[in-house]
Structures are given as structure tokens and as C-alpha cells.
Amino acid sequence: MRQSTRLDTDRIRAAREAIDPIFLDTPLYRCEALDPELGCTVSIKLETANPVRSFKARGTEVVASQLVDRGERAVVCASAGNLGQALAWSGRGRGLAVTVVASRHATAAKLDRIRALGARLELVDGDHELARERAAAIAEHEGIRLVEDSLDVETCEGAATIGLELVEALPSFDVVLIALGGGALATGVGHVVKSCAPETEVVCVQPQGAPAMTRSWHERRVVTTGPTDTIADGVAGRRPILAILDDLLLVADDAVLVGEASIKTGMRLLFDHAGLVVEPSAALGIAAILEDRDRFAGRHVVTIVCGSNVDTDAYREWVYAAPV
Amino acid sequence: MRQSTRLDTDRIRAAREAIDPIFLDTPLYRCEALDPELGCTVSIKLETANPVRSFKARGTEVVASQLVDRGERAVVCASAGNLGQALAWSGRGRGLAVTVVASRHATAAKLDRIRALGARLELVDGDHELARERAAAIAEHEGIRLVEDSLDVETCEGAATIGLELVEALPSFDVVLIALGGGALATGVGHVVKSCAPETEVVCVQPQGAPAMTRSWHERRVVTTGPTDTIADGVAGRRPILAILDDLLLVADDAVLVGEASIKTGMRLLFDHAGLVVEPSAALGIAAILEDRDRFAGRHVVTIVCGSNVDTDAYREWVYAAPV
Numbered sequence: 001m002r003q004s005t006r007l008d009t010d011r012i013r014a015a016r017e018a019i020d021p022i023f024l025d026t027p028l029y030r031c032e033a034l035d036p037e038l039g040c041t042v043s044i045k046l047e048t049a050n051p052v053r054s055f056k057a058r059g060t061e062v063v064a065s066q067l068v069d070r071g072e073r074a075v076v077c078a079s080a081g082n083l084g085q086a087l088a089w090s091g092r093g094r095g096l097a098v099t100v101v102a103s104r105h106a107t108a109a110k111l112d113r114i115r116a117l118g119a120r121l122e123l124v125d126g127d128h129e130l131a132r133e134r135a136a137a138i139a140e141h142e143g144i145r146l147v148e149d150s151l152d153v154e155t156c157e158g159a160a161t162i163g164l165e166l167v168e169a170l171p172s173f174d175v176v177l178i179a180l181g182g183g184a185l186a187t188g189v190g191h192v193v194k195s196c197a198p199e200t201e202v203v204c205v206q207p208q209g210a211p212a213m214t215r216s217w218h219e220r221r222v223v224t225t226g227p228t229d230t231i232a233d234g235v236a237g238r239r240p241i242l243a244i245l246d247d248l249l250l251v252a253d254d255a256v257l258v259g260e261a262s263i264k265t266g267m268r269l270l271f272d273h274a275g276l277v278v279e280p281s282a283a284l285g286i287a288a289i290l291e292d293r294d295r296f297a298g299r300h301v302v303t304i305v306c307g308s309n310v311d312t313d314a315y316r317e318w319v320y321a322a323p324v
Numbered sequence: 325m326r327q328s329t330r331l332d333t334d335r336i337r338a339a340r341e342a343i344d345p346i347f348l349d350t351p352l353y354r355c356e357a358l359d360p361e362l363g364c365t366v367s368i369k370l371e372t373a374n375p376v377r378s379f380k381a382r383g384t385e386v387v388a389s390q391l392v393d394r395g396e397r398a399v400v401c402a403s404a405g406n407l408g409q410a411l412a413w414s415g416r417g418r419g420l421a422v423t424v425v426a427s428r429h430a431t432a433a434k435l436d437r438i439r440a441l442g443a444r445l446e447l448v449d450g451d452h453e454l455a456r457e458r459a460a461a462i463a464e465h466e467g468i469r470l471v472e473d474s475l476d477v478e479t480c481e482g483a484a485t486i487g488l489e490l491v492e493a494l495p496s497f498d499v500v501l502i503a504l505g506g507g508a509l510a511t512g513v514g515h516v517v518k519s520c521a522p523e524t525e526v527v528c529v530q531p532q533g534a535p536a537m538t539r540s541w542h543e544r545r546v547v548t549t550g551p552t553d554t555i556a557d558g559v560a561g562r563r564p565i566l567a568i569l570d571d572l573l574l575v576a577d578d579a580v581l582v583g584e585a586s587i588k589t590g591m592r593l594l595f596d597h598a599g600l601v602v603e604p605s606a607a608l609g610i611a612a613i614l615e616d617r618d619r620f621a622g623r624h625v626v627t628i629v630c631g632s633n634v635d636t637d638a639y640r641e642w643v644y645a646a647p648v
Binding site: 032113 | 346355373440441644
């Protein structure tokens with residue numbers, strides 16, 4: 001195993017220059033109304049108040065600006081929706097032709113936004129892993145850049161700019177809770193936190209219904225799984241990538257799994273007590289607290305609210321059917 | 325009538341120094357998903373992603389820091405809820421004893437937060453105007469400072485820091501839509517916009533069920549009304565103050581009234597297409613567009629989303645009962 005991650009803190013600082021300021025320096029604030037519900041001090045890092053309603057543009061801004069610098073004209077990615085929307089936004093502003101491959105079963109609101117932003121959207125009859133294969137085939141056939149979320153270090157280093165904003169905050173945090181999917185957010189933020197504030201615990205959170213990367217982290221080897229079963233579409237991968245796992249092993253203090261009921265309750269608590277609409281992936285941190293209150297009791301926890309792209313009807317069903 | 329407002333742009337710039345940065349430089353972004361619904365380009369200035377979920381702390385931070393500089397120990401205000409919550413927050417951090425007087429019929433979530441922040445809360449059996457009278461009596465009896473929202477120029481100049489952030493944005497806006505209640509937000513933002521970007525139209529928006537200040541603006545004299553009838557609790561005053569009206573006459577290009585159905589539809593559009601939970605007052609700008617699409621067609625409109633403190637059950641009823 002490597003001794004250091006693929007990420008570089010100087011490059012992460014430089015990445016800030018490539019990112020439209022609209023995605024930087026996002027709100028970070030204590031939400032005291034959550035304290036009694038959760039038994040700990042909760043701060044929110046809000047990554048949804050921007051034109052694509054997720055943190056993903058921090059990465060796509062870096063990718064797109066590099067492509068333009070190299071004279072590239074087109075780019076393709078597979079996406080559960082948020083990366084595609086962000087790449088569509090970043091590409092449109094720079095004159096890049098963007099193709100997004102997604103599962104036909106992806107969140108409709110995300111697909112609608114990808115189309116509305118002018119990207120070419122290709123749907124596959126399968127899950128996100130099939131979309132990844134199809135995107136790779138398009139890239140090879142058309143000779144254009146394939147953006148691979150979490151594998152391409154720019155996507156991790158873009159996300160890592162969130163970490164810079166966290167470690168510069170005062171007072172510092174005891175724990176950072178990070179949604180774990182492909183790993184860009186977790187390795188990015190984790191890299192910066194472990195470099196600049198190593199005493200802060202980095203805890204990654206994944207749904208029990210999509211546990212591949214968490215199992216891989218615990219077993220210290222790539223573990224693939226069968227079909228995923230979770231409402232947290234943004235983190236539902238089945239085939240972790242070794243290079244990313246290696247990074248995650250270096251920066252994560254723990255990786256935990258949470259149940260669907262806790263995710264829904266987390267979404268409802270954020271709605272009721274923070275006035276925030278979040279997508280399921282963005283409630284994973286709150287879900288982790290709900291499932292292990294003793295672990296977090298009395299500590300200052302920051303959770304990254306990483307996206308708010310939901311289908312409204314599904315959101316209402318999830319949030320109001322949840323027990324609190 | 326005066327030739328200039330009571331506000332001072334240099335003091336507004338200085339006010340930024342007194343305000344905790346957590347309330348400054350709030351998100352400002354285009355929300356393209358609203359464009360097709362509204363027929364214009366909509367940008368959102370989001371004042372809800374902070375510890376009190378409204379813009380009011382910009383003013384209370386200025387007030388509280390001045391009180392501390394003068395050696396004061398206590399302060400009282402009347403509030404529909406957001407000012408009280410903000411003053412409780414600003415006072416707590418500076419060791420000020422805060423008393424808030426509110427109507428027993430105020431939004432329960434707002435009253436709960438005022439108590440949770442350690443303020444003394446006194447409820448009156450009447451509306452906001454009675455709370456104002458009671459707060460004045462407490463101030464006189466106890467010999468402490470009465471904070472009068474919108475009348476105290478610090479509350480206007482604190483709110484006006486939003487204006488600074490708007491006029492520094494590029495591209496500039498054609499129209500700024502501002503919720504109109506007591507007038508602090510409208511005169512504050514309006515003062516800065518008319519000073520620094522006079523070509524931008526300043527349009528104030530009030531509910532038909534609480535039209536006192538709007539009628540006063542149109543008649544150029546103070547018009548009081550009977551009991552208010554609106555879900556927009558944050559802007560439901562009946563007795564405009566002459567000094568504030570005079571300022572508003574200098575900075576507002578128009579003041580319009582909107583119906584309750586439009587406010588609810590505005591709340592729902594912000595939920596569905598922007599992923600934002602807002603209180604009724606914060607949807608007044610969208611409601612104004614809905615009621616006069618031709619006026620705003622093709623223009624770039626910024627609306628200040630000024631608060632998100634709602635009772636969850638009421639929110640659900642308003643938002644899902646609304647026709648779209």
C-alpha cells in the first residue's frame with residue numbers, strides 16, 4: 001500500500017482558482033436546533049446553495065478548466081445525476097460539448113437538469129456500473145476525455161477544497177461525517193483534514209444497501225457486491241476502485257453503514273430543525289449519529305450536506321413516512 | 325419630505341465589521357430551474373443558511389455590538405419571531421440579557437428558538453402592534469434599550485449589507501424584489517441599490533392581507549389598517565412609521581401587493597425547483613413575479629430569500645395545498 005494519497009495539498013489550494021467562486025466558501029454554521037435531537041453539537045457545511053445543488057461542481061470546474069487549457073472540445077462521464085449536472089454546467093460555460101451517461105432509473109429531477117443544461121444525455125438499461133462501461137466506450141470511440149468520478153484525482157481535489165474550508169474554521173471540529181460513494185468527497189476532504197487537522201476524526205458513512213466501499217475499507221481489499229438497494233442514489237456503487245480505496249485507507253478513521261430508516265429520519269430532522277431539503281446521500285451523516293448516539297455524545301460534529309437534488313414526490317414520501 | 329434617507333453608505337460598510345461573518349457573504353446564485361416557471365431569469369440571495377435562519381441577525385449584530393461598546397447589559401424588542409431570535413443570538417454571544425415580546429399567536433417554531441437561545445420571552449394576547457407597546461413599556465420600566473425594528477437605523481443598516489453584496493455581483497440585476505414589512509430590509513437594501521446601482525429597479529412586495537406600508541407608499545402618507553390576514557407573519561404590521569416611509573419613498577421604485585395563493589405557490593416553486601424551505605415572507609418576490617409575469621418577462625430578477633422559520637405542519641399544508 002502507498003504511504004501517501006494521490007492528492008496534493010498545494011494542488012488543492014490551486015484548485016480553488018479554477019473553481020467559479022459561486023461554489024466556494026459555502027455556509028458553515030452550527031445548527032443548535034438539532035442538538036437536543038442528536039445529543040451532540042452539529043455544524044452543517046452546506047453544499048446545496050448553488051446552481052447545481054450539490055458539491056460536484058467543485059470537481060467538474062477543475063476538470064473542465066484543465067480540458068479547455070489543453071484545447072479539448074468534448075467530454076463524457078457516467079453519473080448518477082449530480083456529477084453529470086455539474087459537468088454540464090462547467091462545460092457549458094466553457095464551450096465544451098458534454099455527454100452524460102446515466103441509468104434510466106436515475107432520479108428524474110437530476111436527468112431533467114442535465115438535459116436543461118444542454119448536455120447530451122444517454123440512458124442505459126442498467127445500473128450505474130453499466131453507465132460507467134458505456135461512458136468508457138463512448139470516450140474510446142469518440143476519442144474524447146472520460147471523466148471518472150473519484151478515480152480522476154481532479155474530482156477528488158476539487159471536492160477537497162471543502163476540506164480547506166473546514167480546517168480553517170474556528171472552533172475546530174471533533175468529527176467530520178462524510179457521505180461515502182465512489183470516494184471523491186471522502187478522500188478529498190479526508191486528505192485535507194488528516195493533513196491539516198489530524199486530531200479531527202474522519203468518519204465515512206454509506207448505506208447498508210450499498211456497502212461495497214465500506215466493506216472494502218474494513219477488509220483492506222476491494223470487495224464488490226451485487227445490486228444495491230438504497231434510496232441514496234448518489235452513493236450507490238458496487239465496484240470500488242483500488243486506487244481510491246488505498247487513499248481512503250490512509251485518510252478515513254472509520255467507515256460505517258446506516259439503514260434506510262435512519263437516512264429518512266435524518267432527512268426529516270434536517271427538514272424540521274434546519275429547514276433544509278436534502279437528498280438521501282446528504283443525510284448519511286445525521287443517520288450515522290442516530291445509529292450510534294453514544295459515540296458522538298457531547299462532541300462537535302460537522303456533516304457535509306452534499307446535495308439536494310430530489311424528486312419531490314419521492315422526497316415527500318420518504319420524509320413524512322419516517323418515524324421521528 | 326427629506327432629500328436623503330436616514331441611512332449612510334459609509335456606516336453600512338462599517339457595519340460589516342460588527343457582524344459575525346457567519347451572516348455575511350451569503351449565497352447568491354442563478355436558479356435556472358425556476359426560469360421556465362416564471363418566464364424570467366431568477367437569482368436567489370439566500371439569507372437562511374445561518375444559525376437563526378433569517379437575515380435579521382445582520383441588524384441585531386450591529387445593535388448588540390453597539391450596546392456592548394456602551395456598557396449596556398440588557399435589551400428588549402418586540403418581534404414576530406425572527407428579530408427576537410436574532411437578537412437572542414447576538415445578545416447571548418455578548419453577555420446581554422435579552423427580552424423578547426411577541427404575540428401568543430406567533431409562529432411556534434420561532435418562539436421555541438427564542439427560548440432555546442436563552443432569551444426571556446413574554447407573550448401578549450394580541451398582535452404585533454400590542455407587542456410593540458408592551459416592549460416599549462418594559463424598556464421604560466427597566467431603563468433598558470428598546471430595539472425598534474426598522475425605526476432604529478442600525479436594523480436598516482445591518483440589513484443594508486445585503487445590498488452591498490448585491491451591487492458587487494456581476495452580472496448586475498434588472499430588478500431586486502424585497503419583502504416589505506416594517507421596512508428595514510426594503511429601505512436598507514433599497515438605499516444601497518439606489519446609491520450604487522440606481523438603474524436597478526427596487527420593487528417591494530407585501531401581502532394583500534397586510535398592506536399598510538404599501539398603501540402608505542402609494543399615498544405618500546402613513547395609512548394604518550385593521551387586523552392583518554396573511555400567512556406571511558414576518559411582514560404583518562398595521563401601523564407604518566413615518567420616518568421609515570419617508571426613506572422608502574426615496575428608494576423604492578414600486579411597492580406591490582400579492583395574494584395568499586401566490587405566496588403559497590411561490591413557496592412550492594422554491595421547494596420543487598430550488599430545493600429551498602422558505603417561510604411565507606421569503607416567497608413574496610416569487611409571488612410578485614407570478615402575479616405580473618409580463619412585467620418581469622425576460623429580465624434578470626434577484627429575490628432575497630429572507631427567512632426559513634416555519635412550523636413544519638403549517639408549511640406542509642400551505643405548500644401542498646397550493647395549485648401550481
